[in-house]
Amino acid sequence: MHAIIRKAVDPAGVIVRVMALSALVAGWGGTGWAQDRMPPIPPEKQTDEQKKAVAEIAAQNNGSLPVYLNPFVRNPEVMKRVNALGDYVVRGKTALNRKQSELVILLVVRDWSQKYMWSNHQQAALRAGLNAEIVSAIGEGRRPQQLAADEAALYDFCTELLEHRAVSDATFARMTQTFGDSGVLDTLGLASYYIALSMTYNTSRMPPTPGGAVLPALIQP
DSSP states (O other), X not given: OOEEEEEEXXXXXXXXXXXXXHHHHHOGGGOTTOOOSSOOOOGGGSOHHHHHHHHHHHHTTXXXXXXXXXXXXXXXXXXXXXXXXXHHHTTSOOSSOHHHHHXXXXXXXXXXXXXXXXXXXXXXXXXTTOOHHHHHHHHHTSOOSOOOHHHHHHHHHHHHHHHHSSOOHHHHHHHHHHHHHHHHHHHHHHHHHHHHHHHHHHHHTOOOOTTOOOOOOOOOO
């Protein structure tokens, strides 16, 4: 099984190896991601609890359930709580502007090699004003050559946290100076939300949006 091996240093200075298995990106057994394990549930097959939860959320979204919530219909309570978190960290007023938020989202999506979300957020990031070179670099798993001060603070914070499960004092200090304590928590909430979505979609094999951007292959170091 082919694997991309990336070296990183943990806070104790110990060299660790983070393996991103290409078999997970391609799909187990070479079957790819064609099989959607949790496709939309037709209304006539939904339970009363599911119908009620779908109706509540649809009423807030022009009468229809957002596509990205389809797998969650199977557990209405989880769906409502996931939607509530998204209402704040994505659609609410946080310390991050749209461009900054998309940078965080792309870093999480790339870390999880999440095809469905990349098919949507690659273009969303460009529309939000994120530099195309930054988007391409994140997609290829490399550090962008040019980052503004706020972008560098977010990039280092999210990258350290995703790779090492911890953040250095220097990186934390830059984040608090740039976004404040509340902004750090906004960033953590946003990253956590997209980690939860990534875990769900990688498990359910949510298919990419037709015509959306294709997740690039990681560049081997």
